[in-house]
Amino acid sequence: xxxxxxxxxxxxxxxxNAATEAIDLMQxxxxxxxxLQLTLKHVHWNVVGMNFIAVHEMLDPQVDAVRLMTDAxxxxxxxxxxxxxxxxxxxxxxxxxxxxxxxxxxxxxHLVELDKVYDGVAADHRAAIATFAELDPVTEDLFIGxxxxxxxxxxxxxxxxxxxxxxxxxRRTDA
Numbered sequence: 605x606x607x608x609x610x611x612x613x614x615x616x617x618x619x620x621n622a623a624t625e626a627i628d629l630m631q632x633x634x635x636x637x638x639x640l641q642l643t644l645k646h647v648h649w650n651v652v653g654m655n656f657i658a659v660h661e662m663l664d665p666q667v668d669a670v671r672l673m674t675d676a677x678x679x680x681x682x683x684x685x686x687x688x689x690x691x692x693x694x695x696x697x698x699x700x701x702x703x704x705x706x707x708x709x710x711x712x713x714h715l716v717e718l719d720k721v722y723d724g725v726a727a728d729h730r731a732a733i734a735t736f737a738e739l740d741p742v743t744e745d746l747f748i749g750x751x752x753x754x755x756x757x758x759x760x761x762x763x764x765x766x767x768x769x770x771x772x773x774x775r776r777t778d779a
Contacts, residue, residue, distance in 0.1 A: 614685050615742075622739040627686035629732050630743065634677045635698035636725050637750075638690055641670040643704045643721060653710035655764065666757045673750045680746055715764050716774045722758035726751060 615623065648663040678688035689698075701724060706717055729751045736744035765772050 614683060615740075618684070618740060623684045623686075626736060626739045626743050627681050627684050629735055630677055630681050630684075631686070631689060632698055633729065633732055633747070634674060634681065634688060634690065635695045636728060637670055637674045637677060638695050639699055639701075640721065640725055641667055641674060644670060644718075646704060647706075647714045647718060650706065650708045651711050651714045652708055653712075655711050659711045659715065659764065662760055666760075669753055669757070673753070676746060676750075680743055684740075684743075712765070715761050718761045719758065719765065719772070719774070722754060722761060726754050726758060729754060 644663050644667045648660055648667065651659050651663075674690070678690060681688040704717065704721065706714055729747055733744055733747045733751065736747055762772050765774060767773050
C-alpha cells in the first residue's frame with residue numbers, strides 16, 4: 605500500500621487539481637503549526653529570569669490556540685480528501701527550518717527567538733494565503749483567521765522587547 609495521498613475531493617465544485625495543490629500546501633503549514641505549538645510549550649517550560657511569570661503564563665493560551673489551528677488545518681485537509689500527517693517524522697521531514705536552539709534561557713533571549721519564529725510562520729502563512737486565494741476561498745479564509753491570531757501573538761512577544769520609542773530592540777539598525 606502506498607503512502608501517497610489519493611485525493612478524492614469531498615467538496616462539491618472544487619477542482620481536483622486545486623484541491624490536491626491546497627492539500628499539499630496545507631500539509632506544509634500543518635507541520636509548521638505543530639512545530640510552533642511544541643516550540644511554544646518548550647519555551648514555556650524553559651523560560652527563566654525577569655518577567656518569568658508574565659511570559660510563562662502568556663504562552664499557554666498561545667499553545668492552546670495554535671493547537672486548535674492544527675486541528676482545523678488537519679480537518680480541512682481531510683475535508684478536501686487528503687490525509688493529514690501529524691506524526692513527528694512527518695513534521696521533521698516536511699519542515700525546512702532548523703530546530704529551536706534555546707533550552708533554559710532568560711526571558712529576553714527566548715522572546716527574541718520567538719519573534720523570529722513568528723516571523724517565519726507568519727511570512728509562510730501569508731505566502732500560502734496568496735496561493736489559496738487562487739485555489740479555494742474557504743481554505744484562504746481559514747488561514748486568514750489563523751494569521752490574524754499569529755500576528756496578535758507576535759505583538760504580545762514584541763511588546764516585551766520594545767524600548768521607550770517603540771522600537772523592537774533586537775531589530776534596531778543603529779545599535
